[in-house]
Amino acid sequence: MIRPGQPRELWLTDTHQDQYGISLRIKKTLFRKQSAHQIVEVLDTEGFGRLLVLDGIIMCTERDEFVYHEMLVHVPLCAHADPRDVLVIGGGDGGTLREVLKHPSIRRVDMVEIDEAVIQASREFLPTLNTGWDDPRTRVLCRDGIEFLKTQRENYDVVLVDSTDPIGPAVGLFEEAFYRNAFQALRSEGLMALQSGSPFFDGDFLRSIHANLHAAFPHVSLYLAPVVTYPGGHWSFTFAGKAHGPLDGPHAERYRGRGLATRYYTPDIHHAALQLPRFIQDLLT
């Protein structure tokens, strides 16, 4: 109800499983486009800076995106001795690319994003995330990451899957065939990381991702981080390694040696994020 003299309030509510919702108060819509794949929107919020929304689902906000992007990127990259060639599937908002390019050993980042409209909207309206597109090490390929990965053989050190949840075109990003192709695309010391949903809400999904990953990779580890604008605020990522796990190397020395500037990630957080609460351990066994 709006009382006389009271300003109108707009809220975007992202509901999950028809039982829970996160709402952000909106100042105005900055961008809205129906692409070939989805409705792409950038909104200006009251408290979270600008917000990227795909088909009504919150993707990231300027205020809290650093946690998600740092944890998706620096856990695998600090677990790798010398990451040079990185493939990012998805990641059109630019945040993952920005974090990958912080590692001085990087010589190429292939960004395979299916929807060019996401890149366009993000580059125009989310400048703090989009510092990496003009870097000479960046190559942009607007195509289906699932198809692209089928053609790759041992030419990446790290594959990062920065996707939406498994609805529509993203479903194939969580299947065993995709993970087997990722394994083939990686060099012998290669690593993969992906966002794997909410352990609180989507335990069955998490369990199936892990079964599919274990079929393709010998080393699979779940890790956790808080993402304030995702359902439950408690998010999971999954690490997969061809030859070793996320703690089998001096990640603290690498973090310092590479001079990484971070706001969430630290070497102690790298270790802490891999310690799982009992109910999540039980989910995966």
Added chain:
Amino acid sequence: MIRPGQPRELWLTDTHQDQYGISLRIKKTLFRKQSAHQIVEVLDTEGFGRLLVLDGIIMCTERDEFVYHEMLVHVPLCAHADPRDVLVIGGGDGGTLREVLKHPSIRRVDMVEIDEAVIQASREFLPTLNTGWDDPRTRVLCRDGIEFLKTQRENYDVVLVDSTDPIGPAVGLFEEAFYRNAFQALRSEGLMALQSGSPFFDGDFLRSIHANLHAAFPHVSLYLAPVVTYPGGHWSFTFAGKAHGPLDGPHAERYRGRGLATRYYTPDIHHAALQLPRFIQDLLT
């Protein structure tokens, strides 16, 4: 908008700083009472079991309360070699009491809850939390915890502050004078823990709590846990010790020796929860 034939949907939305909200879908109201202190409600939700609400603010749900209560209790109790006498200020929903009584060394738990209506509502409608009230070790005192603490001298091993946020009667629970009284109430190896809000939303509040605690206690440590139904989903607790910190003892051996049954807490989580992301480190320095 409700379309013809569509069932009505009820949602409770708990907003924070007029910029963010968490919503839970509600089946029905089970209890509602205006007490001397606040409006006490128990609602049945679609996905979170039963929900305790005070003055419209989400206190806990049956589904996710275990994280908050286990972390408030087991971090300090496993840091203490032999916790016998425990004071809980607040905690009328019963969850903290349930967790304290899991430690076999306990001989007395004094529950000082200002609002008897919270205890009544919780005992009637939240049975999984309320297993401890009839235990012979439990003593219930419905009175102001701030005044009660002023009269205590070295007669507790652990003080737990399980309060609402600092609005109304709870303001004094976050002030230096209260922490000095807690110090006096504790024996020489005594420990305190309290909920200290959202590090993401309430950094200034966290900083002031820490300044106030440091004025009273030599050992002060922040720790973190996900609480899905609290703003941001990422919650902080603060540990304070008279003689030692939360890692200065064999908490893993104590956990196992005491045979604690937990769903979130483990000895590895005890350690991991104390590792702070860089932005929270920066907040406290």
